[in-house]
Amino acid sequence: MADPKGFLTTSRQEWPRRPVEERVQDWDEVYVPGALLPIISRQANRCMDCGIPFCHDACPLGNLIPEWNDLVSREDWRAASERLHATNNFPEFTGRLCPAPCEAGCVLAINQPAVTIKNVEAAIADRAWADGLTPPRPPDRLSGRTVAVVGSGPAGLAAAQQLTRVGHTVAVYERDDRIGGLMRYGIPAFKMEKVHLERRLGQMEAEGTKFRPGTAIGRDIGAEELRARYDAVVLAVGATAWRELPVSGRELTGIHQAMEYLPLANRVCEGDLDISPLSARGKHVVIVGGGDTGADCLGTAVREGAASVTQLDIYPQPATERTETDPWPTYPKIYRLSAAHEEARDLATAPAADADARLFAASTLRFTGDESGHVRALHLVEVDAARRPRPGTERTLPADLVLLALGFSGPDRGDGLIDQLGLALDERGVIARDAGFATNVPGVFAAGDAARGQSLIVWAIAEGRAVAAAVDRHLTGSDRLPAPIGPYDMPLRA
Structure with missing residues (x-):
């Protein structure tokens, strides 16, 4: 000190x-x-x-x-x-x-x-x-053991780097055309420029990690074939199965999931597209969901030149200071002003909002559209703390583009990976595992949101480091790598 x-x-x-x-x-x-x-x-x-x-x-x-x-x-x-x-x-x-x-x-x-x-x-x-203080750290010698990591988000990359550095030959498989998972296509560049990702990937390649983008395990390579090729497999595929909003009018065009919208904007920044097919330019945009993904959509729509942007949050507006139900040192549910919300507030993107661009305690009732079947309005109602509608509070917002940012329910099963391996899922729909991060399939381990459920980037990296320790122990019988958490550890709660 x-x-x-x-x-x-x-x-x-x-x-x-x-x-x-x-x-x-x-x-x-x-x-x-x-x-x-x-x-x-x-x-x-x-x-x-x-x-x-x-x-x-x-x-x-x-x-x-x-x-x-x-x-x-x-x-x-x-x-x-x-x-x-x-x-x-x-x-x-x-x-x-x-x-x-x-x-x-x-x-x-x-x-x-x-x-x-x-x-x-x-x-x-x-x-x-x-200052050049982060040189590559390749292993002194190789172990002769091979590991496949499926998924290149923070959990998969952390696991791959840890295992590479102790001498295992590691290949990271990613179904998208570039490595990085949600950090690549889900996180807007105004929150983290991709140079930071590219720089770290370059370090990992110099250390010996192999990257296999554009390869969907379960579709391009069978899951059992992958398992036969490697001594161990780490599944870090994320929880990308998005939640739906089953209300009247959901079938109208112009209503999209946040993770349909954000990757296209990121591809514009990558130079793949001149303009996003879902660009918000000149449109009245409503974002359903009050979390970080919704805020990412908000900042993106503002930069694309939306006519208006409003974000709906079903929860009441939180207090500005800790309450008795959120004692120190837990993470408090307080009112926060992200960069995107600051922008929306200063630019007055949502004149009808409660604060910045957000309408709190608001629940979507239905969508209505024009004669061509395109969404034109979102009908909402105010709700109480128990999410019960308040009579006489129905409102209508103009909406040419609606983005659903309602979170994720578990790993996507579309590629067939989970079914091909016969992986057990728990009651939440995520991959089940034991105290050693191992699934019910021998030699197959699971980490990150795919097994923990939707969580923070620090938990993903901690999971990657911990599963690497478990895999190394499985392959060598030794405890050489740190394991910061166990699979059942949870954040501090009151």
Whole structure:
């Protein structure tokens, strides 16, 4: 701890965002380039040497947060990078995409604004790349064992990197044409530019990981054939089976799932398309669903030039501070203003909204369309805390494009992978596994959202690291890799 009074003398200061009017004109990250490093050492100095760092437990990766905060306060970037990468394979991802449950568990957050842990993490990662502190770490020798990882999201990539580094020959299979999973096509570039992903993939290739994009296991290669080729298989296929909205008018054209819409916008940024076939330009857009995916749709529609954008959230508007039902150090359900919501608020994209672009406590009743069968209106009603309609509160919103962002129910079964292997599923519809991450099929392991259910990027990376330890133990009988979590561990809850 460099300054024992740092948390008393320095106020919280976050990575500043670019002006709204500027950033909505492009797809670059929303933050001011280069504005983080000048402030981050003093921000890291706010870490208060609390003795029992609950931020460790709030983060499933077990990040050594007080240690690298102290090192950053001293501007020892090499040591800070070493401590950060000791528990997290991809801090440049989490430093941008994670909602930071670690900050909710910060002891300082009991009665003051938390340490900007997420910003410190991003600063360390970016400085490490800039200073050449993240060279490839290929194994000294190969084990002669082979592993197939199916799925290239954060769980699959973390598992692949860990297993490659201890000498196993690893191939990552991805059904999309590029590696990265939802980080590639689901996360908009304004939240994380793809250079961060490409840079890490280049490191992994230099270490020896093989990538096989454009290959759907179960369709292009039979699941049993894959199993016969490799000594172990890790399934990290995500939970991409989206939830539906079974209301009248759902069959109208112009109503799409968020994960039909977002990948096309990302393909425009990749240069594959000049304009998205589902572009929101000039359209009245309604997003059904109040989570992060809905916010990603919101920011994307704003950049595409929508005539209006409104986001519906079935939950009531949360409080601005913790309540008794959300005690420290749990992650509180409070009102948050993401970059996309800030943009929608300042640009007044939804004049009828309660706050920024959101209508809270709103439930969709039905859709109506024109004579050609295209959606033109969404009919909603206000609901109480038990989601019961409030009489006399029906409203109609103009809607030329409706995006459903209602979450995901489990892994997609369309490719036949699950059925071909005969994998058991649990009552939630995700892949069942034992305490060692193993499925009911010998040699086949499961990790990430496919087995845990829809979760955060830090949980995905932790799952990837933990399943890698389980696979290495299965192949060698030794405990060489760290396992930050077990398959049944859960986030802190009241």
